[in-house]
Amino acid sequence: MSPPDKIQIEPAKLRQIAPAAMALRFAFGAVVSMVSGWVGGRWGPLEGGIFLAFPAVLAATLTLIETEERNRILAAQDARGAVLGAIGMIAYALCVWTLATRIPAVAAMAAGTAAWAIVAIVLYRLTWGSGRNRGTP
Structure with a gap:
């Protein structure tokens, strides 16, 4: 499956998103943040921080892509991109965790x-x- 030719930012497309869809994304993100805060207060910041790594908007976004655009392939591409980004975030976290006590914080980040x-x-x-991955998922 081929990705879009070029990654673009199109602010005008924000007007095409239904208010209910925006509210769903906001609500899902808020719930994940509240659960993270609750877990952090109950069991500590390390455990709460794990929940902050959850892509709060991803589930709502994938659902909306599939239902509004009726396109499972686009939803699958979005999910695959999120997984790749999450693996990159693991690299970020390991790098900062390793370097934060050895070099200035800004340099570690x-x-x-x-x-x-x-x-x-x-x-x-x-x-x-x-x-190689040009076909359907």
């Missing part, structure tokens, strides 16, 4: 951002750039 970008780009190229 910059290194983590670079690690995330490298991992995400390499995974993207392996997934879509090779042309």
